[in-house]
Amino acid sequence: MKLFIVFAAALLVVTALPAQQHWISFKAKHGKSYATLEEEKVRFQIFQDNVLKVNTHNARYEAGLETYTMAVNKFADLTQEEFGAMLRRINGPIPKKNLTPHVQSVPVPEAIDWRERNAVSAVKDQGDCGSCWAFSTTGVLEGQNAIKNNITVPLSVQQLIDCDKELNQGCNGGDMVPAIKYVIKHGLNSETEYPYKAKDGKCRAKSDSVVQVKDVVHFQGESALRDTVGTVGPVSIGIYGDPLQLYERGIYDRFVCFNSSDLLDHAVLVVGYDTVNSIPYWIIKNSWGTDWGVNGFMKMVRGEWMCGIGLDSTYPILA
Numbered sequence: 001m002k003l004f005i006v007f008a009a010a011l012l013v014v015t016a017l018p019a020q021q022h023w024i025s026f027k028a029k030h031g032k033s034y035a036t037l038e039e040e041k042v043r044f045q046i047f048q049d050n051v052l053k054v055n056t057h058n059a060r061y062e063a064g065l066e067t068y069t070m071a072v073n074k075f076a077d078l079t080q081e082e083f084g085a086m087l088r089r090i091n092g093p094i095p096k097k098n099l100t101p102h103v104q105s106v107p108v109p110e111a112i113d114w115r116e117r118n119a120v121s122a123v124k125d126q127g128d129c130g131s132c133w134a135f136s137t138t139g140v141l142e143g144q145n146a147i148k149n150n151i152t153v154p155l156s157v158q159q160l161i162d163c164d165k166e167l168n169q170g171c172n173g174g175d176m177v178p179a180i181k182y183v184i185k186h187g188l189n190s191e192t193e194y195p196y197k198a199k200d201g202k203c204r205a206k207s208d209s210v211v212q213v214k215d216v217v218h219f220q221g222e223s224a225l226r227d228t229v230g231t232v233g234p235v236s237i238g239i240y241g242d243p244l245q246l247y248e249r250g251i252y253d254r255f256v257c258f259n260s261s262d263l264l265d266h267a268v269l270v271v272g273y274d275t276v277n278s279i280p281y282w283i284i285k286n287s288w289g290t291d292w293g294v295n296g297f298m299k300m301v302r303g304e305w306m307c308g309i310g311l312d313s314t315y316p317i318l319a
């Protein structure tokens with residue numbers, strides 16, 4: 001009996017060890033620390049649940065049942081609900097926006113990738129600040145500035161967080177249409193002039209602007225989005241972001257990423273589209289750092305309004 005207990009205990013240690021070690025290296029890699037032992041216990045449990053989720057999903061990928069893989073990334077100590085709550089910080093409804101009817105007059109290419117045309121700046125990490133809307137806004141402005149004016153200067157996200165306070169709420173969230181309207185009125189400094197701090201601050205914008213904008217276009221529809229990305233440039237979009245937490249690579253396609261205006265809680269930048277093995281997909285730039293997805297980018301299935309893509313698309317008209 002005694003021997004059995006010793007044996008069972010030894011077995012427990014042996015099976016528990018890899019999980020513990022995985023946890024320790026996860027914490028070290030991402031600089032994680034928790035306030036209390038209780039909190040650490042909760043986080044470790046969630047981490048293990050996520051490891052199981054990732055392994056189960058990736059086994060399905062290996063078996064040819066999924067089109068993308070998942071990773072135990074820096075968000076792996078959060079449940080999807082907690083991750084979603086982090087994305088949804090805004091207080092009150094998003095302002096109503098006028099839709100511009102879509103008219104296509106020039107031919108649209110079969111595929112495009114604006115990264116290859118020097119119209120997409122480096123991927124940034126928004127950190128613990130709900131500033132996706134500001135990153136998406138600078139992304140779409142940088143794209144037009146590069147394409148129209150050959151100016152490839154990264155624009156200030158922090159200026160939008162600190163100064164665009166009429167309808168937007170800094171690190172608590174915001175929307176691209178009012179953000180572009182702010183830029184029409186006030187212009188926008190460069191990232192170097194007004195660098196990112198990942199927290200709310202006092203407005204200290206200078207009067208010079210790297211970009212001149214005269215109007216904003218807001219539209220709906222996935223085929224209109226393709227036309228626009230194909231002929232105008234990168235487009236700013238709202239999506240439902242919760243299920244993207246542990247995305248790694250491949251074409252994201254999951255029925256749980258719903259197509260609903262009520263669920264849009266994240267903003268990103270569509271920088272291109274293509275088709276592989278007859279699966280059409282979008283190329284999306286995120287602001288969760290280069291250690292998420294494929295160096296900060298993802299692919300998402302096209303033609304299914306995946307995660308609500310097509311519900312909320314915006315780009316500026318430069319002056």
Ligand SMILES: *[C@@H]1O[C@H](CO)[C@@H](O)[C@H](O)[C@H]1NC(C)=O
Nearest residue numbers: 118146147148149150151152
């Ligand atoms: C764009 O700018 C770059 C560097 O400033 C320059 O080398 C290039 O010739 C410019 N291209 C055009 C089309 O003006």
Ligand SMILES: *[C@@H]1O[C@H](CO)[C@@H](O)[C@H](O)[C@H]1NC(C)=O
Nearest residue numbers: 259260261303304305308311
């Ligand atoms: C997604 O939602 C929009 C708006 O409700 C709707 O027009 C569109 O048909 C939906 N698409 C799919 C594939 O469900």
